[in-house]
Amino acid sequence: MKLNKVLLLTFAIGVFFTSCSNDDDAPIVPKGDYENGILVVHEGNFGQGNASVSFVTFDLNTVENDVFNNVNGDLLGDTAQSISFNGDLAYIVLNVSNKIEIVNRYTFESVATIDTGLNNPRYIAFYDGKGYVTNWGDGTNVNDDYVAVIDLSTNTLASTIISVEEGPEEIVVSGNTIYVAHQGGFGQNNKISIINGPFNALDKTITVGDVPNSLQLDSSGNLWVLCGGKPSWTGDETGGQLFKINTTDNTFTSMDFGGTEHPNFLSFENGSIYYYLGGSVYKMDGTATALPTSAEITGLSFYNMTVHDGILYGVDAKDFTSNGSLTSYDLSTNSETNTATVNIIPGGIYFN
């Protein structure tokens, strides 16, 4: 992908000279090769050490795979679960490697690696100079799950960990409160842990629907929790539920899906909720009192999706041993705009 870099450099020089000719504007210098585009994080295969991050331009016409490896000359690790951003830094959480790679989000140059104190880390969120990392502990042990606390100034783990219920997964921060969804690890759980930020301790745990798989904050102080329900193979199938938690007093309301419906991949943009259910994408107004009955887009096969600037981006992991794809859909027309081939098992889509 040298061409890409040359183009960017040309563009940068062009911008530089254009800028210089106009003394009123400060020069706009790109922050790195990977600014203005999409980052796709790939799990890769469990145990095969082929996790990766791809950079894709917004139009999906240019793809650079293995960005971390290209920049740092090192393998990223095993099973990249998620990326979270804090300022100019990107924190890539590697589940099977038990580590977090910290890179500059625009240049992808390695800044630090945290590889102690983590055990099956999943997601990270930031509050008051600290990073909060959800950890399953041993996947087979239901009693050792925790949230690790990282001092962001030294990138070291604090000595205290916050013990939580089985299978902590997504984590978000709202004001002084940190919310953790307990999808349940290898099993199924139905809890949200609420951590008091200033006290750096678990405040309480509330029960939601089975398998809370995604969290989204809206602009009016609500936390939306999408619960997938228990799958049929458990012999105890339950339908999905959508919870809306008021973050000021943690009271909530909920809506029920059908008993065999298992929604996932919640997104929120401009007052609307988006989710994926049975190969289709549904849209609901944030003020609606009932779930939508008809889908926006059907016939999809997503391993994850997200909505950004009116565009829906979905990744397909195909047969999990071939290259996956990233596809974009214009939500004003619900039509596909472009598709790009990415790496093995794309699992997350982020915007830079």
Added chain:
Amino acid sequence: MRHIFIIWLLAVGFSNVAVAQLDSIQKLEEVFLSDGKLVQYAAGSKVEQLNDSIIAKNPVSLTGLLSFNSNLYFKENGFGMVSSPSFRGTNASQTAVIWNGININSQLNGQTDFNTMNVTNFDVIDIRSGGGSVQYGSGAIGGSIHLGNSLEFNSHFDNSIRLSYGSFNTKMTNASSSFGNSKFSGNVNIAYVDSDNDHKYLGTDRVNENGEFDNLNLNVNLGYFISDNDVLKLYHQSYNGSRNFSGTLVAPSNSKYEDENYRTMLEWTRISGAVSSKLKAVHLHEKFKYFENKDNNIFSFGKVNTFILNHNFNWRLSNTLQFRSILEFNQFNGGGSSFGDSERSAFSATALINHRPSKNLEYNVNVRKDFTSDFNNPLLFSVDAAYRVSNLYIIQFNGSKNFRIPTFNDLYWQPGGNLSLEPESSYQLDLGHNFRFKSLNINLNTYYITTKDLIQWRPDNTGVWQPINVAKSHSYGVELEGQSTLKFRNHTFTFSGHYSYTVSENLETNKQLIYVPFHKGNLSMAHSFKSFSMFYQQLFNGEVFIIGNDLDGFNVANIGMGYELNKKGKVGYNVNFRVNNLYNKNYQNVALRPMPNRNYQILTTIKF
């Protein structure tokens, strides 16, 4: 080992033994070999035998022995870790492992882990290339590996104790005793291996951190002539192992794996005139426990108990025509953390005909049908022939239909287990040329295998992984092997080499399958002079594809030397020194799992 030699002569084609002697030889085979059909009904199949002197040179690991001395390719997760064999572009569950005539591939995953087998347990190892499901059942698609024990019915009492110490604090001990007279014979072998296995990761400042293992093997084989025509034999093998599973270069591991295998077979052979019958009752037990965290007592497990009744009936209609029927009943009882208690039963009927219409031509026609409680099985067949063109040149041909049945994991694993699976089925053709010169043997084989309904685990539309009969593949290639023995005065030199070129493609994508090297070869050389002996062996394993990438090939060598003290006395001592990975190559057999750096081993044997 004289009878083994005779059998070897037969196996390689046609001996010059007069027809009159054949009767008694075949009687010997029925008595000595639990698996007589490997010799008598295999004229058109390539069978390579590793004799006890090759086995004795490679006591460290069965994986090492076979990868340096045959066409087999091993996927080994590191020294002592899980190691699975395959050849001719197939995979480990398409490679049958046969213990004294009985298929012992795991009912859970369809494979045999060769690092759970101790080399010293076996007297003879045969590698039968090409499809063999008619004789050996599920999984004999690429070929089969036969691990055998022999009982000698003559007056003897031989004992040996072997002690070995090597790098990474690797200790190996084994004691064996063989005893008998003309009516009774027995041998007992006990072997223990223990290693810290903390070898260097060459090119880094790290070591293999979670690789320690130990295992205990016990082998007991007994035989007794109840009458002149009846022999009763008991074979038993126990394995108990505990291994920490090493991590990879990018993923640490804290896991542990404990497994046990118990195999017991009671066999009654009756020979009267042209008719012989063999009744076997077999119990196989396999069990594993997997601890994600070795410091915790939380584990998942799986186990299967297999009961087999097998009857072989062989009828020699004339000196040139014989017939064999095999009836086998199997009952499998499994259980585990990921599936409840489940059972299945299987019955198979096999008919084999061996005909030698002329001195130079021999052929076999075989059919088999299996009946399994969970799924339908195809009718299997094989036809093979050998033609002696001249005293120096034999042509071998075989064609067969073979299968692999779904495993317990495929059928019952929760979630995903799929009860609507069908067996994988496969056709294969094989053409072989054998050249036998005075001190040089050369085999050249070409083959074609096509397999459909390959069972692969893929996620369904709800994200649950499920096995389905989905892919088709074909493989074809060339195998070349040669052996030569030269003697001058007191010097004996033996050379052997194998090379295989393998194309194995997924017919959906037309891409070479992962972990199938296009090129694999080995060379070994041994020299003995009076009490002194030495060997050198080299393995070349070509580049392989892995998921989304490729893994570099490697070239590694071992060297060893030995000296025999007190050769003529009643008590013999033997000292051997061995260097593995002589050139200290940094190599990986499986991606991101570095193999050991150069390492040393000293070995002493006392025979009395």
